[in-house]
Amino acid sequence: MPIDQNGDARIGGVSLRSLPKISLHDHLDGGVRPATIIELADAAGIEVPEHDAAALGDWFARQSDSGSLVEYLKTFDLTIAVMQTREGLTRVAREFVDDLVADGVIYAEVRWAPEQHLNGGLSLDEAVAAVQEGIEQGQDAAHAAGRDIRVGQLISAMRHTDRALEIAKLAVSWRDRGAVGFDIAGPEDGFPPSRLREAFDYLAAEFFPATVHAGEAAGVDSIRSALIDGRALRLGHGVRVAEDIETISEDGDDVQVRLGSLAQWVRDREIPLELSPSSNLQTGAIAAWGNVLADHPFDLLYQVGFAVTVNVDNRTMSRTSLTRELALLAETFDYDLADLETFQLNAAAAAFLPIEEREELIELIAEGFGD
Incomplete structure (x- = not known):
């Protein structure tokens, strides 16, 4: 399935970009436009590896294709460096929403770690306020253009620092003012959710939802800790849950497994x-x-009945969009529009929203897919 120069693709004559989508795993500091990085870096006197936006986009792609989460995370040093002021955070958040709208997203949860954005003198609360201002500017601009989108913040704590309880309290304090949930991010292997049990206990007592990065750089034990210690309502990636699935027999498309x-x-x-x-x-x-998309256990998890959703993680590092991810999956696993709709319905049902608002999203998706 060819992806055109505008990053779109078509199934049965339908533009994938035009379809309503839900984005649940989308990092703010992983979705900064290269041109914006260059402009903000120049203003702050920060060195950049490339001074042309296209070349910088190429640099991010090369650096991110290491096959190592630790190396992949190093690319964030640059994006985070230009997000240390109120103006920088607000601009990045506003453009982030603009890019979501252009991708056909109608609901998104953007995750980021405020503790990483204090070097310019902002407080945690001021940092969250700056991002919320940008989100609201983007939402207002979309509405003025006849496109509606809702974006909530997932406030993340870095799993290798000791501020998780403080960040959890920050997230709860922004409840009903833009924050919809909590997350932990950063190096997974060696830093299980059990280290942050106090923060998760607090969130549970406040009935504030959490998604937890698990099953990406570490395996089944990390997922177990996310569920038990983190009370995770969703798994950030969670792909390595497939390590707990045994293939019993395989005859063409007929695969028998034991969970x-x-x-x-x-x-x-x-x-x-x-x-x-x-x-x-x-x-x-x-x-x-394996090391190609056809090896990804996505299809296995889908066929076995897991609640799979499709996400970009980091648009800049992966040089991708939700439209592109769906197109790649459709091409690789021969999915049709009904399959892609299922992924969006799964995401809508998983959103950290009241059930009435999730049902509204489900209706919008069904309408957009022509049901």
Whole structure:
């Protein structure tokens, strides 16, 4: 399925970009426009590896194709460096929403870690306020152009620092003012959610939802800790839950599997998986199965009945969009529009919103897909 020069593709004559989409796993500091990075870096006296936007986009793509999450995360040093002021954060957030709208997204949850954006003198609260201002500017601009989108903040704590409880309290304080949930990010292997149990206990007591990065750079034990210690309602990536699935027999398209107890729990409780196909290849998250998209266990998880969702993770690093991710999956696994609609319905049902608002999203998706 060819992706045109505008990043769009078509199935049965239908533009994938025009279809309504839900984005659940989308990092703010992973979706900064290269041209904006250059402009903000020049103003702040920050060195950049390339001074042309296209060349800088190429640099991000090269640096991100290491097959290592640790190396992949180093590319964020540059994006975070230009997001240390109120003006920088607001601009990046506004443009982030603009790009979501252009991609056909009608609801998104943008995750970021305020503790990484204090070097310019902002407080945690001021940083969140700056991002919220940009989000609202983007929403207002979309509405003025006849396009509606809603974007909520997922406030993330870095799993290798000791500020998780403080960040959890920050997230709850922004409840009903833009924050819809909590997340932990950063190096997964060696930093299980159990280290942050106090923060997750607090969130549970406040009935504030959490999604947890797990099953990307670490395996089944990390997912188990996310579910038990983190009370995760969704799994950030979660792709390595497939390690707990045993193939019994395989005859063409007929595959018989046996689920381990953890995989069975995740599937039967419909705990959503925030899968990010291109990113999962770049970080080596699917190395146990191969190194091309056809090796990704996405289709296995889908066919077995997991609540799979499709996400970009980091638009800049993966040089991608939700439209592109859907096109790649459709081309690789021969999915049709009904399959792509299922992924959006799964995401709508998993959104950290009241059930009435999730039902509204479901109706919008059904309408947009022609049901």
